[in-house]
Amino acid sequence: MDVPALEVSGVSKDFGRIIALRSVTFAVQSGEFVSVLGRNGAGKTTLLNVISGISRPSDGSVKLFGTDPNDRVNKAQLAVISHEMFLYGNLTALENLEYYSRIYNVPDAKNRIDTVLQDVELKHRRFDLVATYSRGMTQRLTIARALLHEPKLLLLDEPFTGLDQHAIGMLITLLKKQKEMGRTILLTTHDLHTAAILSDRYLVISKHKIVRDGWMKNSSPDEIRAAFFSAEAGENDS
Amino acid sequence: MDVPALEVSGVSKDFGRIIALRSVTFAVQSGEFVSVLGRNGAGKTTLLNVISGISRPSDGSVKLFGTDPNDRVNKAQLAVISHEMFLYGNLTALENLEYYSRIYNVPDAKNRIDTVLQDVELKHRRFDLVATYSRGMTQRLTIARALLHEPKLLLLDEPFTGLDQHAIGMLITLLKKQKEMGRTILLTTHDLHTAAILSDRYLVISKHKIVRDGWMKNSSPDEIRAAFFSAEAGENDS
Amino acid sequence: MMQTAIAILKKDLRMEFRSKESILAMWIFSLLIFVIFNFTFEVSRLVMLEIAPGLLWVAFVFSGMFGLNQSFSLEKENGNLRAMALMPVDGGQIYVGKFLSVTIIMLMFEALIFPIFIIFYDLQLSLGMFKLVPVLLAGTIGFTSLGTILSAVAVHTRNQQILLSLLLWPLVSPIIIWSVTLTGMILSNQVTEAFYPLLLRVGAFDVIFFTLSYMLFDFVLED
């Protein structure tokens, strides 16, 4: 087997007094679609931040494709959708995407921007300032921005937030296509149903630790829900 | 019948070139639970903003309990959960709630704050700055903030965002309790299932107009979904 | 009645002084203002004394601008300005709260700047200097009463900081100029009979600006 797309070994993260992750270890092979599940405050966002290199682990290490996440090559293959949108409100959608396409050195940027805008159904609003967008429209643009440079590893933190039924379907289709293209995806979501549809594998984080690492095909949605809820029994954060 | 809790008559709202609402008319009786459904950019948030008085309609008028929404009495009975959280990141959860309880003149504030913090399961984190909260924790606090002064009319814009399965259940319970207490609730959400569980009535907004105004008990979830999707057919915003 | 204003004031001061370092930072900042002024103006002591009252007020105005910008950026952050529009209180109350917090912070600044000013200019402390208290108060209140409402206006725009200056400075300039004159009189020990009428005039403007802003603040909050 190749070198894993992602290797997290013994990662802990704390913010002063507050603990966010406690010796988390797992690996993800290229092409896997992994859902990270857990309660509010469990540490999902922190885990994704540590993986993307936004946040440095207090302990332990992360490797992307066998090397440091801060490697230029790795960063070019990474897409992040986070709780923040990474967009400039005072620029139009088009200008935002143009900016990112230059930064990420996207070949044939014009067409690529067109494609992603069409994918998220925002083409007709591309000349409007992002500040005037509705919440769902902003989220769509965030998705477009993340997919723009055809990344190999996607870290998606609650990407369905604010999307309407139709857009959720659209994103599911988009993500399935990404998976077919062999891309590696890590997704956090509170929607177990969608997680079950999309992913091969799931991790449940509880109290800042991984308490379950299983394959979707071996578990029914109800089983996953049960795992999720049992893990949380009596949990009241740290 | 009493004076309706909410009367929206012929409300339009545009932002320069962009239209957000087009002559929307409806009324909500006291104690009703109404879900406002619609696609991204349909105008749901704008409608709620106009009702709460945050935003002034370009045309038409809004009446709360028969009077102007900017009436002091009305404002005291209003709770808003919006896309923004209305909290100070540099204050702790407790300090935020204390501040709002003073502004809203909440009687027996100490106990009330305790109750709402317990309701949203954040009591153990009440001394932490809101800026250090996870997304779901912030949303929980937003809910606590909104319910603090026991409002009579609740305008909830996607209040389930970022909540985990457990917290969603918790909020459903909370809202059901609110309904039992005779409070009037307007909710926007993209989760048709939850909308169906909670509400008596639903409005579907499409292309900035109300295209459907029906009773939940007369419609199966699938019917609502159908209404929602048919309304949107060929829709690509304005 | 004043409960809202006090709640806002308390919240603002709490955030400002979250850590005790804030006041230290302010102190050092005011020290720096003087270092900057003194060093950029490589002039004789005599000239320095002549421009001292002006420098003092320029220092006050600039640190006041920082205070105003800070205070309203805070409100913009998570839509808190919109939350204010939703509050079941008189806009005037909110105005009073913000006004008080901005004024207190600015007065604190002045209290910190002033001793440094005295030391650096080697000024003689005398009983006559107590006349400065009403001058500083009157000048500051004029600045903050206008500044508070204009910040609330400017915060809605993209170029917030520049716009605030554009709106505020021209309007507040008479008050500042008079305050400089008054301060100059006191520092040079030449308090003429023109002093009290001028001070009264500043006070009168304060009252006008404050009352006007108090009445208009509702319209600023509302969309």
Added chain:
Amino acid sequence: MMQTAIAILKKDLRMEFRSKESILAMWIFSLLIFVIFNFTFEVSRLVMLEIAPGLLWVAFVFSGMFGLNQSFSLEKENGNLRAMALMPVDGGQIYVGKFLSVTIIMLMFEALIFPIFIIFYDLQLSLGMFKLVPVLLAGTIGFTSLGTILSAVAVHTRNQQILLSLLLWPLVSPIIIWSVTLTGMILSNQVTEAFYPLLLRVGAFDVIFFTLSYMLFDFVLED
């Protein structure tokens, strides 16, 4: 190679000049700075001329602070600073982009302030004044090269604006002082042989500060 820097520069300038009013606002602001200075310093023309170079640079520094604060508030807004940390580019490139945009805006400001300054002080335009160009450039680059990296540091704190002043002013003060001296020489038509060595020294510090910041910027972005 420079593509990133240019992309950032373009984006910043586009946002700054989204509307043509921005440049008008800047112009009026610079006018105001002089009006404020002139009015608060009710001094004789002679004294005014003596402090003129200092005033000019104080005006530059303050408008520069506005520019820096604005530029990095923008990046903070929607987590864009974090987005920068994720970019597959050298931190140095990002630094160059921000540095260029801040510098261009500040130079523009200076170009606007300067004519007003000439008019207000009734200065004689002469060929010798062209020597001001390298002085303004060198002084400004020193200010912005340090200002850019320190803004990126200060933006992570609560009291961003005050902290930026605390960090930047002391560090940049030698450059400002030298620039004032150089400007004074030119305005008073007394360019001695000390002029070029001093200018060179400012230039040398520019190079040092720029290079250092270029190399360190990666660490500022990263957590």
Added chain:
Amino acid sequence: MRSKIDKIILIVLLLAFLASVYLIFQWVPPIKASNPAEQIAQRIFYFHVPSAWLGFLAFFVVFIGSIAYLATRDRKYELITVASAEIGVLFITLVLITGPIWAKPVWGIWWTWDVRLTSSLILWLIYVAFLMLRRYLPDGSKRANLSAVVGIIGFIDVPIVYYSIRWWETQHPKAVMASSEGSLAAPMFFTFMFSLATFTLLYVYLIRKRYQLLTLEDSLNKQFKEMEIL
């Protein structure tokens, strides 16, 4: 072991301090000066200059520590950096206190906007800002990074302060120590060197203590966390 070394240092330090007080106030002959106040004030020299030099040294340690931290990301270097910055500020504060005390009888004023005085003040401000920055940032790698960056850039100013005396005409005395040792009488030179050695020892002692305290704080925090986990 550690505490034993500290104890030895402390004892030596106390003895050295007593000795230097004797040297400064008894042994070294007074300078020729018209008024007695000036004569007494001159003895401040032996506190004033060593404090300044040790301040510079402390900031140099901040500089080196910052580079070492960025290179290794070892918390050890971060803690040394902080300790040294705090002590450096302390020493420069001493300069800023002894200077004016000396200036009043000699120059007749407490303070003047002389280049050397101002640049000392600016130096002090730089490192106060450095400490301030640390106070405003939450503990973590971000804080360590940012303060290391400022620690490196800040040090660039130290040579400016040092050379400012050569670059400008100032009221403050020109370098007497660095340029030509001959200009200082032998007893004065000895006393000065002794005092310098004492101050250096003081620096070593303080930084060891502060570093120990900081590591102690760290391990205490860790223990708290482990307790929370249980």
